[in-house]
Amino acid sequence: MAADKLLRMANQIATFFATQPGRDQAERVAAHLKDFWGPEMRAELKAYALDHDADLNDLVRRALPLI
């Protein structure tokens, strides 16, 4: 799968949760990814993120270890 697209989608999810009140935004990003993305997509995102840390939304960065 186009990993850059996965990253874009993850960042888009994070952009929404960043606007939400509370302190658990990263957990909510992680929960969303786990609910709607299969394990292969999550693994691919994680692998791609290793080399593209600069492109990651901070919430995605914090969510990755939780997925």
Next chain:
Amino acid sequence: MKDFIIPWGDDRDMGTPARQGAPVSLIIDGFEVTVPEGTSVMRAAAIAGISVPKLCASDNLEAFGSCRLCVVEIEGRRGTPASCTTPVAAGMVVRTQSEQVKKIRKGVMELYISDHPLDCLTCSANGDCELQDMAGVVGLRDQRYSPPADGMRTHFAARDTSGQVNPDYLPKDDSNPYFTYDPAKCIVCNRCVRACEEVQGTFALTIEGRGFDSRVSPGGAGDDFLSSDCVSCGACVQACPTATLQEKSVIELGTPTRSVITTCAYCGVGCSFKAELNGDELVRMTPYKHGAANRGHSCVKGRFAYGYATHADRILNPMIRESIDQPWREVGWQEALGFAAARMRGIQARYGRKSVGVITSSRCTNEETYLVQKLTRAVFLNNNTDTCARVCHSPTGYGLGQTFGTSAGTQNFDSVALADVVVVIGANPTDGHPVFASRLKKRLRAGAKLIVIDPRRIDLVKTPHIEAAHHLALRPGTNVAVVTAMAHVIVTEGLYDAEFIRARCDWDEFQDYAEFVSDLRHAPEMIEMLTGVAAEDLRAAARLYATGGNGAIYYGLGVTEHSQGSTTVMAIANLAMLTGNIGREGVGVNPLRGQNNVQGSCDMGSFPHELPGYRHVKNADVRAIFEGAWGVEIDPEPGLRIPNMLDAAVSGGFKGLYCQGEDILQSDPDTRHVAAGLAAMECVIVHDLFLNETANYAHVFLPGSSFLEKDGTFTNAERRINRVRRVMAPRNGYADWEITQMLANAMLKDAGRPLWHYTHPAQIMEEIAATTPGFANVDYAMLEERGSVQWPCNDANPHGSPIMHVDGFVRGRGRFIVTEYIATEERTGPRFPLLLTTGRILSQYNVGAQTRRTENTIWHSEDVLEIHPHDAEVRGVKEGDWVRLASRSGETSLRAHLTDRVSPGVVYTTFHHPTTQANVITTDYSDWATNCPEYKVTAVQVGLSNGPTDWQESYDQQARLSRRILPAAE
């Protein structure tokens, strides 16, 4: 009192509409009858089982009192009042038959017949003519008025009695492809004109002239039915008591002798129809008056556009090919299914369990959809199932699920009759959901206010006798900003319903939300430059919605098909909760679903993360239910969504697809990407009526059955489960559920696993009811008895649920969610300065696979680009010019139509024709939560062109090559 007559199945015309009111008792022909106050004497008599003769009355129209055939005697009253216009009164004593009224009726009929041809035996309405029936009822035996020989004219003879040409004779108008208007047969009862006004709300017809010169006339002088405003809904044809307005199919095939009640397979309104036949030849479709979604009305698609079912393009034999550059080879079912099963099993063996998947169809029945998702979960053993709801209402599922606890639309369609303020957001009901639009327009004519939020001036904004109070013509992509600004006005001006919020919602979350939304950045004045909506207009619209009485929101794909689709759905839910517009009749949040069974396909577990009944696959207790029923272990992780499948195919991890009744190559965004994904697969199985665009990339074609050829159920946008009944045998040999079962069994047999043994869709529904709480009490016997039921239907709601969230939200407390506007990444710039938005048109449906194969093409034979005259002028584009439409994704060419329906900076087109390839233009941006594609916003440039692009020509060439079928071996 006479015995109670069970209304179910009785579709007699009661003469005048039902009324609600206090009971009133009266005596009719010696029988006591009790009816609601306001009921006409005619209807009261009909309830007592007594039919008063009538010609101009019909129970879907207000009484008119013109034919004078329904006169009766009422004790103590002078004269002979018309029973249709006389309301009942307590103690009234009515005689419907007396020497006096018999004489009057006979005289009236004699006059009617004096200006009517007596060609009954060869007339197309023979046996189905109320004039003929009434002549019989009143005992008309002769007709004394013959025209004198000095040139007296009738309306039905081409020449007068002296042999001169008769200027009062008008020839038949057969301009409409589906019905004719024969003025010679007209009795000027006004029923067609009234149906056009009262039922359809188009006001295309009128009566021209006075007295003997009165004629039915479509539009202005020189108009025929086709050139008039007529939308060909057929309400006039249905209303006509004679052969004046007559279906061409009846003229050609004769009057039908049997009928079957079934459900339309077009849009999400889900109209009930009587399919009327001779033998297994379908003669006509007439809307069923007890259909709870449509109440006896229909549109041009449902009533007339069924010819695709017998179109020559329909494929009736299975076909296979080794690779997509080869022509198709017709084979027997066994060979096709064996080939498909071997390929899919081979792919799974080579690339893993998750390398294949399915796409379920929103056009097929619940039972069929359930089997397709079961195929992937119980036979393929993965969760790779998705459905076209992905590309339309998946954000509704997420957004309403988060706020209310269920994706369900909250109302039934009847509810609109009690709305005071209707907000239509990103929907075009007169084109997309025409029968609902007619019901909405009826309410608007009665005084309800309308707010339209749409970039384009849809018909509802200004149409005969209707004008929107506010049209917020926002810039595409700014829905969240506009809806949130409405909430800002409601909160900061203190117009919210604090009592409702305290009682029904989470108060803490409301506090957070109120603080968020009160911020000045959400004020209408602050977003005016961004959205293009005048702040004063937006404020006035918000105030109207909050304070105008029952506020009902209806929305469509203009809400969901955006990067922030889910956020807009939540913003809409917030508005409804803020104002207490939830949980009773006349209010609510109503997603207008696109396809006939898109609601059902979602209910049936078509999504990769949900089992039937919207229960996440991660829940072990839910999996246990299905593991018990199916005898397999269910994958606890979500599978791939359609865009994910295509991405995975391009990168090599997804190799096999079973696609039932959906044409992803035409309907899904970024055509080149979809084509690349399909081309990368090793086995694409297309199960459809036609060799659709997706089939260009298929290896196996399984011919499908039309909705007329199978049993099952569809669930419409109001959650109504309606029966689909087999009207004729499947032309391809099998109903679609049987074909899925045969494919499953071909694979199960190879694997030595137990086979499926369904023999009727009722058994599939039993399995659905046994596993899915919202369907627990649904079965075919109940649907036979009640006609339809709205889920949830279980022990808690044994009669179904017309209105949701009545005593509390499904999730407990309603949840306000902060909805910050975040601009889409799709931006205009110097290269692509315009915004393209896409939509639908009345006469065509979705990708057009069905409607393009009917006479409906007369109204829309190609997709055109709507462009504002200013934008056209600076580009040198004139009406009808070929223009090139280009985006970052691709380019296509189509003809331009100059109109101020769209604002400057915005262009619009439809995607009903594969030759246009509108989706070559749309991008792969999608909703953040659900991956619903952003069809509604694409940055484009428009310029003059010479005709189709190279892409269109090469696509067409590839499609032609791909559709070759080898002649069958002798």
